[in-house]
Amino acid sequence: MSAAGKGLQVPKIYVAEEQADDAKKLASGSMTTMKERLRVFPDSLWTIKTIHIKADVPTICSLIEDWSAIAPESTEQVRVNASGQVRAAK
Numbered sequence: 001m002s003a004a005g006k007g008l009q010v011p012k013i014y015v016a017e018e019q020a021d022d023a024k025k026l027a028s029g030s031m032t033t034m035k036e037r038l039r040v041f042p043d044s045l046w047t048i049k050t051i052h053i054k055a056d057v058p059t060i061c062s063l064i065e066d067w068s069a070i071a072p073e074s075t076e077q078v079r080v081n082a083s084g085q086v087r088a089a090k
Contacts, residue, residue, distance in 0.1 A: 015072075016048045017037060025029045044080045045079050
């Protein structure tokens with residue numbers, strides 16, 4: 001039986017991009033880990049995109065070339081406050 005026949009899940013990747021002139025980018029396979037990593041950037045605003053990744057060669061190649069070529073499943077804006085707490089941006 002193929003991997004697809006076994007109900008293999010398509011992994012999610014969370015990509016965060018800072019909303020600043022010298023924008024930093026981070027990626028993680030876990031939203032919890034992503035928010036922990038963002039804590040070290042106090043007083044900043046970020047956009048987190050959730051992307052489902054189909055693990056085939058064309059998709060992986062497009063990610064290497066430009067991850068923004070894949071449409072996100074969802075987008076969330078978060079703000080890291082002065083004490084390092086990550087909260088939904090209003």
